[in-house]
Amino acid sequence: xxxxxxxxxxxxxxxxxxxGLTGTTAANAYRPLHDAEQVTIAxxxxxxxxxxxxxxxxxxxxxQDHYVExxxxxxxxVLTSLAFTVGQFWIAVKDWMEKGDGTRPLTRLASVEDIRVxxxxxxxxxxxxxxxxxxxxxxxxxxxxxxxxxxxxxxVVPDVEHGVIRCPCHEGKFDLASGRSLAGPPRRPxxxxxxxxxxNDIFAAGVEERTV
Amino acid sequence: MSINRPFTRGQRAxxxxxxxxxxxxxxxxxxxxxxxxxxxxxxxxxxxVWPAAAASLACLLLNAGLLRYLYQIERTRR
Numbered sequence: 118x119x120x121x122x123x124x125x126x127x128x129x130x131x132x133x134x135x136x137g138l139t140g141t142t143a144a145n146a147y148r149p150l151h152d153a154e155q156v157t158i159a160x161x162x163x164x165x166x167x168x169x170x171x172x173x174x175x176x177x178x179x180x181q182d183h184y185v186e187x188x189x190x191x192x193x194x195v196l197t198s199l200a201f202t203v204g205q206f207w208i209a210v211k212d213w214m215e216k217g218d219g220t221r222p223l224t225r226l227a228s229v230e231d232i233r234v235x236x237x238x239x240x241x242x243x244x245x246x247x248x249x250x251x252x253x254x255x256x257x258x259x260x261x262x263x264x265x266x267x268x269x270x271x272x273v274v275p276d277v278e279h280g281v282i283r284c285p286c287h288e289g290k291f292d293l294a295s296g297r298s299l300a301g302p303p304r305r306p307x308x309x310x311x312x313x314x315x316x317n318d319i320f321a322a323g324v325e326e327r328t329v
Numbered sequence: 330m331s332i333n334r335p336f337t338r339g340q341r342a343x344x345x346x347x348x349x350x351x352x353x354x355x356x357x358x359x360x361x362x363x364x365x366x367x368x369x370x371x372x373x374x375x376x377x378v379w380p381a382a383a384a385s386l387a388c389l390l391l392n393a394g395l396l397r398y399l400y401q402i403e404r405t406r407r
Contacts, residue, residue, distance in 0.1 A: 180339075191345060191399065195389075198352070201363050202382075
């Protein structure tokens with residue numbers, strides 16, 4: 118028996134498929150032509166499984182549309198997950214490539230007389246791309262920090278009189294004595310440059326990065 | 330004998346919703362992991378860089394596995 122009701126029905130009462138029926142309509146006349154869940158019908162009447170992918174991705178009924186949008190959003194989220202993983206490995210590889218023997222060169226910065234009490238001077242350590250500040254808050258104390266703000270790497274400016282180091286970009290404020298953040302957007306303290314005073318000279322002997 | 334019947338659309342919608350919730354949780358975990366690792370790395374703490382990368386990779390593999398399952402139930406429909 119032909120299931121396709123779109124074809125012309127056999128009008129005879131005793132035609133196959135009508136046995137026992139009192140009406141004149143064939144038993145298969147109201148049988149669904151397609152899957153009951155599949156509301157979207159392509160213009161060529163072929164089943165959706167035989168349609169090109171772009172047509173299945175643009176359904177016209179809401180349930181199928183909801184399914185497709187959630188499925189595609191899930192795909193996008195997995196792509197985002199991949200991006201985060203690549204980011205993680207980028208950090209790891211960067212860390213691995215930067216890992217040297219761990220020692221920093223001992224570099225002479227200045228002599229004690231070069232820096233007056235209550236003033237500061239800049240220097241680059243350990244490379245020329247790492248600007249730092251050397252501060253002399255009192256007669257016997259020398260402090261050195263990275264000059265890069267831990268928020269967005271703006272150059273910080275020491276305010277010895279008020280005991281703070283300021284970042285002019287976003288009003289960040291660090292404690293002069295410890296380099297820890299006091300106010301503004303930066304959370305991490307400034308990196309400390311370890312100093313050694315040998316005789317009359319001041320040397321940089323390493324960098325200490327901190328999270329708190 | 331097991332009957333390998335394809336999921337109905339309603340069932341597939343439930344599966345994809347649950348899957349999406351799980352994937353979202355993992356992605357948010359990865360985002361937190363990335364920011365925490367970046368903060369630690371910039372602060373000089375390099376000890377957790379590789380473990381964090383491994384954890385992120387595990388999350389990605391879980392997500393990829395779920396997506397693979399989604400493709401699988403799409404295939405059985407046909």
